[in-house]
Amino acid sequence: MADWGPTSATWPGPIDREQEKRDVARQLVERAQDGDVVGAGSGSTSFLAVLELGRVVAERGIAVVAVPTSYEVARACTANGLRVASLRDLRPDWAFDGADEVDPAGRVIKGRGGAMLRERLVFAAAAERHLLVDSSKLVERLGQRFAxxxxxxxxxxxxxxxxxxxxxxxxxxxxxxxxxxxxxxxxxxxxxxxxxxxxxxxxxxxxxxxxxxxxxxxxxxxxxxxxxxxxxxx
CATH class of the missing domain: 3.30.70.260 (ACT domain)
Known part of the structure; x- marks a missing residue:
């Protein structure tokens, strides 16, 4: 996959409930091991998870390959010390992503970032899947707040x-x-x-x-x- 090149990455705007999202992202990425291939979803929670995963990689001196679901996340991965690959190359051992809404049956609305196709492909390909949300994303009925x-x-x-x-x-x-x-x-x-x-x-x-x-x-x-x-x- 292409070398995205940036040496730093920032989210374009304020992140709602940033500390909550960062905490849940940090807890998940502590599971990372040397040689893992990780599917990296789109959205602000996934962006924070990439930052935390980059920290884990640097602190432990391990190698992790990311399969990103959008150009923006690919840039963040590269900026945080993660080698980037595509589904043509590797299957993720595990993947994380965020959500816009989750109902009690586990159905999900995603896609405010416009990367639904690649998110679906990476999520489907991963051996394990993890969805990271804050409490505001839990709804009784899908479609209450988001199309x-x-x-x-x-x-x-x-x-x-x-x-x-x-x-x-x-x-x-x-x-x-x-x-x-x-x-x-x-x-x-x-x-x-x-x-x-x-x-x-x-x-x-x-x-x-x-x-x-x-x-x-x-x-x-x-x-x-x-x-x-x-x-x-x-």
Whole structure:
């Protein structure tokens, strides 16, 4: 994989509940051993976990290879002494990631960072999976605060929106824009666009329904994964 080159990395903005997130990240990465291949998720909690993993690597003098899920996390890994590889090269021994919402059944909404496809690939490939959250991410029903992001082939955005409105109870469906960074929509690492869909009544069948829609490459709705949930402060 490419050499990302930076000698330092910072998160672009304040991190909510930073100490809680750092504490739960620190507890997890203490498990790191020499030679581990670790899947590194996206988002602020994963960013803090990368910082803590880099600290462990430096203090113990061990070698750890990271398989990152986004360019931003790849830069952070390189800046913190972790060699970066891809799924073409290695399978993660274990992986960590954050979440936007987790319900009592263990279903998850992810994808505010727009890296759903690579997050899903790394999470699926890992022998062990760990989800790091603070207590604010635990909800009774998915979709209370966050829409479900869909990674969509650019020419299929209108088609996908039409199908999701037909097949599901949808409050809104909006193409994600990049805000102040640049004009136009957010473009994922794989050259796709992100459609944020607010859905009522998310259940076990919702992910399958979304996955059958032509043009949907990946969804931010994660169901059916075995993982260990780590909640800050518990």
């Amino acid at each position: 479900v992001p869909l990674e969509v082939v650019p020419e299929a955005v209108s088609l996908v929106e039409r199908f999701v409105r037909r097949d599901l109870e949808v409050r809104s469906a909006e193409l994600r824009t990049s805000g102040g960074g640049k004009d136009g929509p957010v473009v994922t690492e794989h050259g796709n666009l992100v459609l944020d869909v607010a859905i009522e009544g998310i259940d076990d069948a919702t992910e399958d329904t979304l996955g059958r829609i032509p043009g949907v490459v990946a969804t931010g709705l994660f169901t059916g994964f075995d993982y260990q949930l780590h909640v800050a402060g518990r």
